[in-house]
Structures are given as C-alpha cells and as structure tokens.
Amino acid sequence: MNTTQESAVVTRVVAVAADASSPQPGSRIAGLGAYRPVTVVSNQAAAGAAGVGTAWIEQRVGIRERRHANAAESVVAMAVEAGKKALADAGAEADAVDVVILATCSMPSPMPNGAASVAAGLDCPAAAGFDVNAACSGFSHALAVADALVRAATARNVLVVASERMSDWVSAQDRDTGPIFADGAAAALVVAAERPEIFPIAWGSDGHQAGLITILPDTGHMEMAGRKVFRWTTSALMPAIHTACQRAGIDPRQLKAFVPHQANLRIISTLAEAIGVPGMITAIDVVTSGNTCAASVPLALHALRQSGQIHSGDPVLLFGFGAGLTYAAQVVLTP
DSSP, X not given: OOHHHHHHHHHHHHHHHHHTTSOOSEEEEEEEEEEOOSEEEEHHHHHHHHTSOHHHHHHHHOOSEEEEOOTTOOHHHXXXXXHHHHHHHHTOOGGGOOEEEEEOSOOSSSSSOHHHHHHHHHTOTTOEEEEEOXXXXXXXXXXXXXXXXXXXXXXXXXXXXXEEEGGGSSOTTOTTTTTTBXXXXXXXXXXXXXXXXXXOOEEEEOGGGGGGEEEOTTTOOEEEOHHHHHHHHHHHSHHHHHHHHHHHTOXXXXXXXXXXXXXXXXXXXXXXXXXXXXXXXXXXXXXXXXBOGGGHHHHHHHHHHHTTSSOXXXXXXXXXXXXXXXXXXXXXXXX
C-alpha cells in the first residue's frame, strides 16, 4: 500500500467514526443501476440444447429469451458496471461509499470474495467489502444489512450489488435448469434518511429442504426439484409477505407494485393473485431476462422504474426466495 492509499484509509476511517456518534432515523435507496449481458439467447437456442420445444419452455416457465455473460462479463465486472450506474443515478461519487455488499451465489471461487474486487473496480478507497450468499433472496438480505449499517451509523453510504453468472453453474442439456437460469447484475445505493424508506425485513429459511436446490459435487452443475420448490413457494411463504407489510405499517392495498424473484412466470402469477390487491403492478422481467437468481429482484425493480410504471415514493414489496431454502420480504419506497 502506498502513502496515498494509506492516507485514504485513515481519512475514511476518521470520517466514518465522526459520523457514528448517533444512530440514524432511517435509510433509503438513493439510486439504482443495472447491467444486462450483451449476448441474448433465444428460446430456439436454449430448447435445442435441452432437447425440448420452444413452446415447452414458454408454457412451463414463461421465458422467451435470456442473457448469458461472455468471457469478459465476470460476476465482478458486471457488478462494477451496475454499481457505476447506481452511483450515477444517485448523483454520488465512488469515494463516498463506505461499504460494498455483493449478493451472489455464483462466484467461481470462495476466495477472494467478490465485494472487495468490486470496490477496487469502482475506486472506492478503503470501503469495506463482503459477500452475502442467500441465493435468490440475496439482494433483500444484503439490503437489510445495508439498512442496519446505515441506521446504526456504522456506515454512511452502502452500495448493495447483486450479480450472477448462473450460466456457469447449469448444464445447457438439463431442461430443468439450462433454459431457465441466466446472468446479470443490479445495484442500489443505500444512504441515511430522515424517515425510514427501507422497512423491516421478514425473512427466514427452511434448511430441512435445502437439498431441493443444490450443486452436484460430481458435475459442478445445479440440480433443482422444481415442482417441490413451486409448492413450497406458493404455499408456505404468504405469511412472510403479510408480515413485511405489517412491519412497514401499511395495508397491502397501499402497495403500488410487487417485485418478486423472477423464478418463473407461473410462480410470479400465483403469488400476485394470492396477495389479491386490485390495480397492483407486478414486475415481470423473467420473460426477457430469465432467472438471474440474486440479481432478479433489483433488475426487475430497475426495469419497472425505467418503464415509468412506478415513481419516486411509491411503496413496493420486494420478495426473494430460493436455494437454502431462503426467503425475504420487505417494503421499500421507490427512489
């Protein structure tokens, strides 16, 4: 470490310590960013590899196309691009970031962690960096941690990035996973707020069923018991959704939008129908993005805001669920 870098570390530690004298009343998402890989994989290509028909894919999971990362689009590289866009959206500089949290389950190796490399790629001097692996509910887990860090005055600005290269972990020949999983990244900058705009999370896990989604050690590829996961998601998780609304102090009828993990169109539609809020917008990004695991919720949120269907201050319900089995529901206000 050279003298300039050492000075940056000292300056950042002193600045954060000075701000840690009192808790913050709340936190908010100040900016969103997204990165979608260049390569589009059609249903025709995915169906051919998996030995199924294009109609079978669309009818079963509702996906028409998905994005696969190329050699240059690593988990870290995509995270850096999404992070840059979130900072730009918030009008913030990289050197204002105290912590980088990377939500991912698709890093090629457990060491080094991805977040430190993302912080380096963004040129965030002295930012703490750590990864969160809660699979498809990872973004909401990381967002809850960021909210807690800011409200506790442990950090002032936390960049939460979800980035996945799921195409590395599935076999294109496996019809249960190959046509479904895809790649991408999205990010949110969390900052202090005068009132809460990220509300308390309702989360949990069912480790007794962890074997329903796993990586096989002999092949290194994902195996998923899709029907059992569908039944678990659509039957066991509604209480978490209602708890998240209660903790936010809002009636579900006040929700402007529902932003679930983009597992497949059938699950999304079933959950939205169960919530039963007339006029509530349901984010459907899976049709053109596939299942991007931890990145799917923020990618769908970003797309919904970009389309103009939701606006600043609108309450939306984020809902992630997946391998572990993990789940997380939380209400946030649209940045």
